[in-house]
Amino acid sequence: MKSLLKTFLRNRKAAIGLSIVLIYVVIAIAAPLIAQYDPLGRVGRPHQAPSADHWLGTTRMGRDVFSQLIYGTRNSLMVGLLAGFIVTAIGTTIGITAAYFGGKVDDVLNFMTNVVLVLPQLPLLLVLAAFLGQVSPLAIALIIGVTSWAWGARVTRAQALSLKTRDYIQASEMIGEPAWRMILVEMLPNLLSIIGFNFIGSVIFTIITQATLEFLGLGSPLTLSWGAMLYNAQNASAIIVGAWWEILAPCGAIVFIGIGLSLMNFGVDEIANPRMRSLGQVAKALKQERRLNRQRMQEAKQ
Amino acid sequence: MQFLLKRLAFYLVAFLVAATFNFVIPRMLPGNPADIMLANANAAMGPAAREALMATFGFVDAPLHEQYFSYLKSIFTWDFGVSVKFFPVPVTDMLMQALPWTLFLTGAALLVSFSVGTLLGILAAWRRGTMIDVIASPTALALQSIPSVVVALCGLYFLGVSNKIFPTSYAYDPKLDPTWSVEFISSVAYHGFLPVLTLSMVLVGGYLVTMRNNMIGQLGEDYISMGEAKGLSDARVRYTYAARNALLPSVTSLALSFGALFGGSLVTEVVFNYPGVGNLLYLGIVGRDFPLIQGQLLIMTLAMLIANFAVDLAYVFLDPRLKRA
Numbered sequence: 001m002k003s004l005l006k007t008f009l010r011n012r013k014a015a016i017g018l019s020i021v022l023i024y025v026v027i028a029i030a031a032p033l034i035a036q037y038d039p040l041g042r043v044g045r046p047h048q049a050p051s052a053d054h055w056l057g058t059t060r061m062g063r064d065v066f067s068q069l070i071y072g073t074r075n076s077l078m079v080g081l082l083a084g085f086i087v088t089a090i091g092t093t094i095g096i097t098a099a100y101f102g103g104k105v106d107d108v109l110n111f112m113t114n115v116v117l118v119l120p121q122l123p124l125l126l127v128l129a130a131f132l133g134q135v136s137p138l139a140i141a142l143i144i145g146v147t148s149w150a151w152g153a154r155v156t157r158a159q160a161l162s163l164k165t166r167d168y169i170q171a172s173e174m175i176g177e178p179a180w181r182m183i184l185v186e187m188l189p190n191l192l193s194i195i196g197f198n199f200i201g202s203v204i205f206t207i208i209t210q211a212t213l214e215f216l217g218l219g220s221p222l223t224l225s226w227g228a229m230l231y232n233a234q235n236a237s238a239i240i241v242g243a244w245w246e247i248l249a250p251c252g253a254i255v256f257i258g259i260g261l262s263l264m265n266f267g268v269d270e271i272a273n274p275r276m277r278s279l280g281q282v283a284k285a286l287k288q289e290r291r292l293n294r295q296r297m298q299e300a301k302q
Numbered sequence: 303m304q305f306l307l308k309r310l311a312f313y314l315v316a317f318l319v320a321a322t323f324n325f326v327i328p329r330m331l332p333g334n335p336a337d338i339m340l341a342n343a344n345a346a347m348g349p350a351a352r353e354a355l356m357a358t359f360g361f362v363d364a365p366l367h368e369q370y371f372s373y374l375k376s377i378f379t380w381d382f383g384v385s386v387k388f389f390p391v392p393v394t395d396m397l398m399q400a401l402p403w404t405l406f407l408t409g410a411a412l413l414v415s416f417s418v419g420t421l422l423g424i425l426a427a428w429r430r431g432t433m434i435d436v437i438a439s440p441t442a443l444a445l446q447s448i449p450s451v452v453v454a455l456c457g458l459y460f461l462g463v464s465n466k467i468f469p470t471s472y473a474y475d476p477k478l479d480p481t482w483s484v485e486f487i488s489s490v491a492y493h494g495f496l497p498v499l500t501l502s503m504v505l506v507g508g509y510l511v512t513m514r515n516n517m518i519g520q521l522g523e524d525y526i527s528m529g530e531a532k533g534l535s536d537a538r539v540r541y542t543y544a545a546r547n548a549l550l551p552s553v554t555s556l557a558l559s560f561g562a563l564f565g566g567s568l569v570t571e572v573v574f575n576y577p578g579v580g581n582l583l584y585l586g587i588v589g590r591d592f593p594l595i596q597g598q599l600l601i602m603t604l605a606m607l608i609a610n611f612a613v614d615l616a617y618v619f620l621d622p623r624l625k626r627a
Contacts, residue, residue, distance in 0.1 A: 115316045117558065118610050122565030123583075123602040124323070130587055130595050131327050131338070151558070208449035212569055215451050217587055230451060239459050247459060251452040258447030266443055285431070 004192075007271055014267020020260025028074040035067035039224050043067075047236075047243045057245035059229075060236035065249050068229055072250065075225040076257070079141040079210050084203035086145025091152025092195050098153070099160030100183055110157065116150035125209065129218040137223055140213060144206050152198035159194045163187055193272035200265045204258050211254055226250035305624055309614045313607040318374075320603040324596045325360060325373050336361040339592045340386055347389045355593070358383040382597040387589035393597035396582055401601060403473050404578035407494065408567045408605075411501035419506040420552060423513025424545050427521060439514060442507035450566035454500045454573035461496060462574075468496045471575030497567075497574045504566050505559060512555045516548035550621055557613040560606050568602075 009015050027034060037043040037054075044058040051057070056065035098109035128143045129135050135143070163169060164187075172186050188195075213219055214227025221228055229250040233239075238246040328335035336356050347355075356362070358381055360373030376383070382393040419442070426435040462470040474480070474489040520526065521544055529539040571580030579598055586594035618624045 114312070115319050117561075118313070118316045118606055119320055120564050120599070120602040120606045121561045122568055123599045124320075126568075126583065126587065127324065127327060127595055127599050130590070130592065131331060204447050208447075208451075211449055212451050212565075215569070216572065216584060230455070239455065239463050242464070244459055244464070247455050251455060254452055255444075255448050258449075259444050262443055262447040 008267065011267040011271055013263045013270070017260045017263030017265075017267060020256065021264065024073055024077060024257050024260070027070060028077050031070045031074055035064075035070040037064040037067040039063065039067040039071045040222075047238075047241065047246075049243075050245050056249045057243065059232060059246055060238070060243070061232075065229075065245055068224060069226070069249050069253055071224040072226045072229060073253065075137050075223060076207050076210065076227075076254075079137045079144075079225075080203040080207045082138075082141040083144040083148070083206035083210075084199050086142070087149045087152055087202040087206075088195060088199040090146070090149035091198055092156050092191070094149065094153040095156025096160050096183055096187060096191070099157045099164060100179070100187065106157075109153070113150045113153045113157070116147075117154065121147060122209070122212065125213065126216070126218065129213055134220045135213075135218060136220055137210070137225060140210050140219065141206065144209055148202065148205060148209075152202065155198065156191060156194055159191055160187060163190055193268055197265055197268050197272070200261050200268065204261045204265075207254060207257060207261075211250070226253055305618065306611075306614060309611060313611060316607060317600075317603055320599060321374060321377050322370075324599060325370055328359075328592070341590065341592075347386065351384070351390060355383050355386075359593070377600065382600060383593040385586075385591055385594045387585070387591035387594065393593050396594065397579060397597055397601045400577060400579045400582045401605075403576060404564075404567055404571065404580065405605070406490075407497055407501065407570070407576065407578060408563050410494065410498045411505060411567070412563060414498065415502040415505035416509050416556065418502070419509025420513045420545075420549070422506075423510040423552075424517055424540065424548070426510065427514045427517030427548075428540055428544075430518065435514075438510060442510040445503060445507035446511070448504065450500060450504045450569045451573065453503050454497075454570045457496050457500050458573055469493050473577050493576075497570045497576050500570050500574075501563070501566050505563060508555075508559055508562070509552070513548060513552050516551050517544055520544045520548045550617075553613060553616055553620060557610050560609045563609075564602055564606060 009018070040063065042062040043064050044054055044062050046058060046060045046062045048054055048058045054064050054066065056069065058064055059068070094109050094113065098106040098113075124147055125143060128147070129140070132139060132143075169182070169186055172182060177186070210219075210225065211227035211230060214223075214225060215230045215234065217231055219225065219228055219231065221231060227250075230247065233243070233246040233250075236243070236246070238244075328339050331338055336359070339359060339361075340352065340355065357372065358376045360369040360371075360376070362369055362372055364372070380394055382397070384390050384392050385396060388396065422434070422438050422442075426438045429435055458470055461467045469475075469492065473493050474486060475493070478486050478489055480486060526539060526544055529543045534543075567578065568580030568583060570576065571578040572584045575581065579601060583595065583598045585591070586598065
């Protein structure tokens with residue numbers, strides 16, 4: 001575990017991504033210490049531009065945007081992590097089960113996965129959320145969790161299938177290891193990178209989707225979240241009256257954590273497939289190669 | 303041929319799943335499902351219209367499976383009920399009026415983002431580690447993690463409201479009549495620019511990354527070195543050798559991106575007040591107009607499935623092995 005973490009942190013993208021995400025975690029935990037105002041209280045005049053008193057201005061209701069943003073972090077992280085966990089749990093279980101047992105089991109599970117993949121996800125979520133009424137963040141996490149596992153199941157299955165043909169797996173099968181041991185001890189550890197990739201990707205997807213659902217008016221307008229901030233800003237015609245801070249603040253928060261998480265994911269991907277490495281190392285290696293080639297050319301001429 | 307028939311059967315099942323979902327959801331909630339569906343009924347709706355609407359959704363005095371078949375029958379006869387908010391307009395009429403705008407938006411965005419993304423992906427892989435790769439690849443990655451709501455709102459603010467370069471709502475100038483005149487078409491293009499740009503921005507990153515990764519995989523193959531050894535031009539090796547083969551998995555992943563495409567267009571239409579299915583859906587959500595909300599799920603599912611089928615066709619065309627099989 002420790003060496004795994006070390007490999008992860010040695011990748012520069014992963015390390016930067018992780019630090020961005022950690023900043024959000026700290027903000028979420030220390031929200032009451034960082035926010036100067038009650039996020040739901042009327043603490044200023046409506047639509048004040050950012051100032052020393054209100055770092056990110058105020059909403060039409062005279063609420064402090066900065067304090068709302070800080071408290072909203074809690075909500076988005078919790079929903080993201082919870083839904084990410086559900087998505088990964090379902091996707092991994094289905095993917096590995098299908099790949100390991102094969103045959104009829106695989107046919108059924110794979111068919112299910114493919115059907116869910118061709119259904120339009122956002123419209124599906126919208127119907128669910130609309131019938132449930134103005135849903136709480138917890139309900140949003142649940143409905144995203146149970147509808148979004150298909151992609152993870154598909155990639156996990158593909159990876160597990162290729163794993164199944166390896167010699168060591170067939171060897172352990174010969175020894176007669178029970179199915180649970182084959183799955184949990186032999187296969188799962190080798191699928192960690194794809195599972196991690198799936199988890200982080202699902203967290204990003206959830207944060208984005210939660211904001212979208214709430215923006216469309218399906219969340220509860222009283223929750224403190226980035227999506228609810230966007231919804232309230234839209235309702236207050238913030239853009240038209242020029243209150244850009246009310247829109248750009250939650251947008252920035254969503255974009256920044258999205259970048260942090262996807263940097264982590266790029267790191268995971270690069271560790272798992274060294275071929276995908278780009279930027280620094282490859283650029284350096286290619287430059288070196290070109291320089292060497294030029295040197296050799298010159299030497300050859302002489 | 304058999305491949306395509308198999309796919310068609312699969313899509314039929316997928317559509318049935320969406321329809322079943324619509325059938326089951328109201329019946330799973332506590333309370334009377336018919337009352338929930340029609341809770342916000344327009345005052346103009348009389349008891350007869352109410353009866354008819356209930357029958358459309360299978361709320362008939364019969365066992366559950368008969369209710370289900372009654373609902374399926376309405377759907378397959380293209381009867382999605384009437385809107386309770388805009389009574390007595392049929393849901394299918396409203397959706398069919400909005401659908402062309404959504405298809406225009408998604409089609410244009412798909413064309414722009416897939417061609418730009420794929421081309422940049424080819425170049426980024428070909429010149430791996432150079433400026434274009436170092437700038438384009440991480441930018442694509444960043445774009446991928448930005449929700450369409452954010453791109454749309456920022457586009458609306460910076461290019462629509464504060465700089466007034468582009469219009470902020472409607473699909474064309476409301477003063478014009480919809481005809482095939484140059485004036486009308488340019489108005490449509492002008493009004494569509496920001497929504498299409500928004501949607502393309504969200505999608506382009508995914509196509510770029512996929513194509514780049516596929517290309518890198520192909521560039522290591524022997525037939526590439528062979529092509530180079532034969533003295534073919536760089537462009538020929540790049541496009542007709544490597545890219546031609548790298549495109550296959552890219553087209554597969556194209557089908558997976560339709561969810562993001564249609565989802566993104568729903569949001570974009572709301573932000574830009576664009577008269578497509580998404581905007582209609584928004585009205586439905588605000589008014590809790592359940593027949594309308596359910597109808598858009600069916601329409602979006604149909605659109606998704608047709609788009610997927612188009613990808614299957616393209617796949618047969620791109621991969622001749624499938625034609626023989």
